Amino acid sequence: MLKIWGRPTSACTQKALWGLEEAGVNYELTLASGTMGPDGHVSKGGAAFGIVDTPEYRDMNPNGTVPTIDDDGFILWESNVIVRYLAMKYAPDKMYGSDVQTFAAASRWMDWEQTKFLPEQHILVMNLVRLPPDERDPAAVEEARVSLLRPLGMLEEQLSKTAYVAGDAFSMGDIPVGMRVHRWFLFNLESPPMPNLARWYDAIKQRPAFKQHIEDAALHLSG
Template sequence: MLKILGKASSINVRKVLWCCDELGLPYTREDWGSGFRATDTAEFLALNPNAMVPVIDDDGFVLWESNAIIRYLASSHGGEAIYPADPKARARIDQWMDWQATELNNAWRYAFMALVRQSPLHQDAAALAASVAGWSKHIGILERQLERTGGYVAGERFTLADIPVGLSVNRWYGTPLQHPAYPAVAAYFERLGGREGFARHGRNGIP
């Protein structure tokens, strides 16, 4: 059986959990990370030299990096409905997954650490304001994409890209800041709320 290493409150672990729900894939999970088993031990570093969760062990195949993990799971466990084999359709999905992992994540990181984690190392007012502005700017990019598709981030139908992007939208709404009116994003958030996997691992009170 698939084994997932990582605490369930981690946004990156929740990507994997939600993906498993979409695929109907059974798994076991072990708590690793802050507050649980340490990831800087020799045991864990042998699995992931970055000392970060999640890590999966799929019948001896070990993999880290959350977006790589969910791509692998969809590709190897019957997920063509959300991650099609057609190269052009897959490229559209990968494009938005990579955008989430780079552009969007970099925009929100400082603001989230300051406002949710209340990190003493992230309390510079100018840096916080810049991060909040950048975060809203990138959600605005998503707004325009959703206006074009009328449904989900890569098109009319739910795909693998909506897992990382949807969790990022959940984090945006769950962070105490001024949220510009983005009606397409709000409607998208409500659509995602109808999916059992998102209800359990996204819209569950954890930003």
Template sequence: MSIKIWGRPTSARTQKVLLTMAELGLPHELVLASGTMGAQGHVAKGNQAFGVVDTPEYRAMNPNGTVPTILDDGFVLWESNAILQYLAMKYDPDGFYGSNTERFASASRWIMWENNELIPPMHTLVKHTIRLPEEQREPQVAETARAALTRAWDIVEDQLSRTEHIADDSWSYGDIPMTIRVHRWALLAGQDALSPNLARYYGQVSARPSFDAVRDPAMHLAG
């Protein structure tokens, strides 16, 4: 049975689910949904959003009105990192964390850290350099976000100087959000901005066949 995913291709959190599906090789259907972006770009620039997220049917599944949400065999789940853990545990615990509690916990720690430390400044930076109309962008806000991001990447660099992947030496589901973040950062800041181990890691994760699901720069730089 096909897993249904509500989301938009330009959403990094939707991309986490798309990358997971590519890793698992499972059939899935993406239903385009968003209150802020559509096929042409952001509503702040006068574009039409995909919609769906404000309908009573969607709100009954996800009261936040955000994306992604999934439906798998009658089970509804929102919160992107919870979706990753669910899919990992249900469909491939060996491949996604070696059926190992410590690797599961370490990956869990990193996806929570990504949510708290990497997403907010990166979201602000993308907004104030790409998504908002030029007259609404604030260079100082973008620069503060860029500085916070640089500090956060230093922490990732330190981890990757000690382990091959983010949770430990093996690839795990913890690498899924990090793959999307490092790809987006390389596209935004340029590959020269990547520190040595981050660049090495980017080479490794972007060589995985699943990466094609999130490779397109337009998914990351669309405004």
């Protein structure tokens, strides 16, 4: 059975778990992290799940980050690459219509998620959720909120033209972006109306894999 190491509160792990469910792959999850454990973030005094600093784990993933998968001896890290791999190997029709241009269009939004959404959202999660209250920086939150209005506007524009990010059907590209947008709305920060984004978000929220691994607010707001 495919093995995955990660923690359910990690955005990167969530993308991989969502991808596994969509692709219909059975897996075994081992809890692993250097920064979080059952009692939340280590900055609040709790212990981390661990494993990521062991030589065995570093052999698989020299970054010491999560997630990592082992698919019958094939080791892979980088969450969006894991989603692409699962899509190509197990569910090309469902994840990109077995079409190279849809694959590329979806891939583009996946890379965009990493470069245009993740950095500011990381600032938000640290300063709204993870850091002890006396270490949080409200000015950094406001700066990140304003910065994220631009990529959100780009998504709104795209979704005024297509039902999903890479066309009129769900694709692997909706996974990373869907997870980020869910987090954005859970933070409940001020943003202009985005009716097309809201329509797409409603559709994404109906997916069983989303309900299983992404929906629960505690996965994003606790720790």
